[in-house]
Amino acid sequence: MQLDDAVIAQVREIYDLLITRNNNLLISTAESCTGGMLAAYITSISGASKIFHSGFIVYSNVSKVKLLGLPQHILSIYGSVSAECAIAMAENCKIVTKSDIALSITGNADSSSIPEQKQGGLVYFGICGTNSKSYKKNFNGDRHQVRSQACQYAIELLGDYVCNILQ
Numbered sequence: 001m002q003l004d005d006a007v008i009a010q011v012r013e014i015y016d017l018l019i020t021r022n023n024n025l026l027i028s029t030a031e032s033c034t035g036g037m038l039a040a041y042i043t044s045i046s047g048a049s050k051i052f053h054s055g056f057i058v059y060s061n062v063s064k065v066k067l068l069g070l071p072q073h074i075l076s077i078y079g080s081v082s083a084e085c086a087i088a089m090a091e092n093c094k095i096v097t098k099s100d101i102a103l104s105i106t107g108n109a110d111s112s113s114i115p116e117q118k119q120g121g122l123v124y125f126g127i128c129g130t131n132s133k134s135y136k137k138n139f140n141g142d143r144h145q146v147r148s149q150a151c152q153y154a155i156e157l158l159g160d161y162v163c164n165i166l167q
Contacts, residue, residue, distance in 0.1 A: 004148060008044050010155045014162055018051050021166050026053040027158070028099035030068055030089040032080065032106040033123060035059060038151045053099040058089065068092040081107050083124050083134035090126030101129045103158055105150055110143040123150045127161055 018025055029039050039055030042048055056067050061080055064070040069092050070085070078084040089104035104126040111120030123146070125135040135157060139149040 003041060003044055004152065007041055007152050007155055010152075010159055011041055012045050014155070014159050015045055015047065015051055017162055017166060019047070023166065025051065025100040025162075026097075027051055028053045028093050028097040028102045029055040030093035030102065030104040031055065031057055032059055032064070032089075032104075033109045034105045034147050034150050034154075037147055038103065038105060038154050041151055041155060053097050056093060056096075064089065068096060081122060081124065083126075083136060086124035086126035086134045087128070087132050088126070090128035091132055094128045101127070101158070101161065103127050103154055105154055107146075107150065109146045109150075121146050123153075125150075125154055125157055127157055129161060129165060 027042065029042070031038050036055060036057045042052050058064045058067055061075050064075065064080065065072055068089055070088050074084050074088050086104050086106050089106060090102045093104060094102035105123060107123030108120050119138070121139040121141070123137050123139060125137070127133055137150070137153055139146045141149065
């Protein structure tokens with residue numbers, strides 16, 4: 001897997017902002033369709049352990065429930081590709097890891113085996129710090145392109161969130 005240098009540069013900016021403000025804020029991730037790519041981006045920079053706590057790859061619904069403690073009813077009612085699931089993943093990731101900020105990604109990287117009759121390229125994001133918010137994006141391209149675009153967008157969300165809380 002080749003990581004995008006522009007996205008790594010964005011991670012470096014987030015790192016520099018957190019370190020220069022001496023906030024000791026820790027980030028954790030919970031990823032489904034990106035399979036750990038977001039955590040790979042964050043940990044690709046030297047010194048990442050100063051800002052990154054841990055990352056979960058919760059690809060299956062079973063792992064979402066067992067590792068994150070996601071309530072089964074969220075998956076039953078809304079499905080794994082939903083704003084509700086993304087929020088619950090971020091909130092539970094933050095609780096489990098005791099990190100300051102948690103970021104989640106869940107969606108369909110392509111249309112080959114789409115659960116819940118949702119389109120390929122549909123991705124939901126959750127971010128949880130002092131409050132929680134979800135975001136929805138539709139990406140075009142093949143599986144790798146969708147996953148890469150999702151990670152890039154997640155890093156942008158993280159950067160915006162960090163800038164807002166440090167103002």
